[in-house]
Amino acid sequence: MKRITLLLLLSSIGTCLFAQSEEALDLEKAIQLGLENNLQVKIAVETITLREGDEKIGTGDLFLPQLDATYLRNFSKEDVTQKFVNDPEPRQIDNAKSRNENFSVAAIYGFRPESFIVMKRLGQLTEISELETKVVVENTVAGISSAYYRLVLELQRYEVLKTTLELSQSRLDIAKAQYELGGAGKRDFLTAEVDYNSDLTLLLTQEQVIQNARVNLNELMALDPNIKFAVKDTILVGDPLLLLDLEENAFIENKNLLIAQREENVAFLQMKELRASRLPVLNLNGNYVNNTSNSDAGFLIQNQRQGFNGGGNITVNLFSGLTLNRRIQNARVQQKIQSYAVDQFEVQLKSDIHRSYNTYMTNKNLLEVELRNYETARESTDIALERFRLGISSYLEFRDAQVNLLTAQNRLITSIYNIKEQEIELRRLSGKIFFQNSFVPFEIPAGN
Numbered sequence: 001m002k003r004i005t006l007l008l009l010l011s012s013i014g015t016c017l018f019a020q021s022e023e024a025l026d027l028e029k030a031i032q033l034g035l036e037n038n039l040q041v042k043i044a045v046e047t048i049t050l051r052e053g054d055e056k057i058g059t060g061d062l063f064l065p066q067l068d069a070t071y072l073r074n075f076s077k078e079d080v081t082q083k084f085v086n087d088p089e090p091r092q093i094d095n096a097k098s099r100n101e102n103f104s105v106a107a108i109y110g111f112r113p114e115s116f117i118v119m120k121r122l123g124q125l126t127e128i129s130e131l132e133t134k135v136v137v138e139n140t141v142a143g144i145s146s147a148y149y150r151l152v153l154e155l156q157r158y159e160v161l162k163t164t165l166e167l168s169q170s171r172l173d174i175a176k177a178q179y180e181l182g183g184a185g186k187r188d189f190l191t192a193e194v195d196y197n198s199d200l201t202l203l204l205t206q207e208q209v210i211q212n213a214r215v216n217l218n219e220l221m222a223l224d225p226n227i228k229f230a231v232k233d234t235i236l237v238g239d240p241l242l243l244l245d246l247e248e249n250a251f252i253e254n255k256n257l258l259i260a261q262r263e264e265n266v267a268f269l270q271m272k273e274l275r276a277s278r279l280p281v282l283n284l285n286g287n288y289v290n291n292t293s294n295s296d297a298g299f300l301i302q303n304q305r306q307g308f309n310g311g312g313n314i315t316v317n318l319f320s321g322l323t324l325n326r327r328i329q330n331a332r333v334q335q336k337i338q339s340y341a342v343d344q345f346e347v348q349l350k351s352d353i354h355r356s357y358n359t360y361m362t363n364k365n366l367l368e369v370e371l372r373n374y375e376t377a378r379e380s381t382d383i384a385l386e387r388f389r390l391g392i393s394s395y396l397e398f399r400d401a402q403v404n405l406l407t408a409q410n411r412l413i414t415s416i417y418n419i420k421e422q423e424i425e426l427r428r429l430s431g432k433i434f435f436q437n438s439f440v441p442f443e444i445p446a447g448n
Contacts, residue, residue: 253431
């Protein structure tokens with residue numbers, strides 16, 4: 001009765017795990033959903049907009065004049081007493097009114113020689129932001145790919161454990177029949193039942209592993225953890241990767257390396273910008289004025305001015321407490337640091353590619369060994385089961401063959417997964433996991 005209850009429980013688990021979802025999910029669709037929904041990608045895209053806005057602000061500040069329009073109107077009503085040199089009698093004006101109306105337009109333009117360098121630097125910063133967004137995209141694609149294949153792997157392991165449980169069930173049935181017929185002792189039957197329960201525990205534990213793998217994949221796609229998709233049940237090994245091609249692509253297309261190179265350019269432009277600030281600065285200004293004053297008291301009843309005026313000046317900094325020299329020295333040091341950073345990243349990138357490629361090739365070589373080992377273990381298990389059914393082998397011999405088959409199957413599918421994992425990493429390092437080249441613009445997919 002206990003065994004029947006366990007079988008019913010196992011049946012319900014299998015139904016829950018492998019029930020067809022409303023929608024199938026392949027890797028391409030998973031990546032599309034991730035790029036549409038992943039919040040890190042959205043944040044990175046909005047950062048590009050900020051950098052582009054900074055570049056436009058810089059264009060306006062550096063190359064366009066500042067234009068201000070002012071309109072002023074005053075009104076007063078006062079009692080005025082006036083005394084004049086040629087008239088000793090004071091003049092009293094009650095409720096004297098005065099009005100003043102002024103309209104002016106002022107334009108100021110200052111040309112700094114470093115303006116063109118500043119624009120180049122802002123352009124480099126915008127490119128860095130775009131490359132950083134592509135890094136986020138590539139990391140997201142790599143993460144989704146790994147999580148997708150991890151889920152496939154765990155589902156495959158579930159099938160392996162289910163097959164192992166079926167073998168344990170066959171062994172338990174045989175042991176029970178032999179015990180009831182008096183051909184074997186009760187100890188063999190109880191041992192078979194213990195092994196069956198152990199295999200069932202592994203299968204139940206694997207359910208939790210699969211559920212967590214689903215949650216991890218949904219997290220990268222920014223979906224609800226309870227959403228379930230039916231994924232493909234196979235992992236296909238891609239075309240062979242060549243080390244020389246990977247290195248060549250990486251030094252041209254790796255986005256992190258391109259960012260380091262752009263940051264070195266920014267440091268160089270900052271130094272040029274500081275040097276150019278020693279050059280003269282040209283300031284131009286122009287005004288249009290329309291001013292009208294009316295007064296009931298005084299010699300002038302009305303005064304009106306209208307016209308244009310302008311001017312300019314040239315400013316040269318002669319001494320600033322050696323501050324500029326120190327800033328130039330710091331900029332030179334910063335440029336050297338960025339140059340070292342590029343060299344260091346190139347060394348690290350090449351090492352990462354070699355490490356991943358060594359793991360990739362090792363797992364490809366192991367795949368052939370694991371495949372032969374699996375075929376041998378499967379044949380051995382079939383023979384052991386038949387011998388156990390005929391009563392010419394012990395349960396220990398059968399259990400040993402069963403464990404060997406389980407190990408061989410797990411090692412085989414894990415080897416395939418490891419190859420796929422290294423393929424993903426090598427394509428990410430070479431800059432080819434999503435973008436064909438570094439100049440391809442990225443636009444976030446529109447959500448449905």
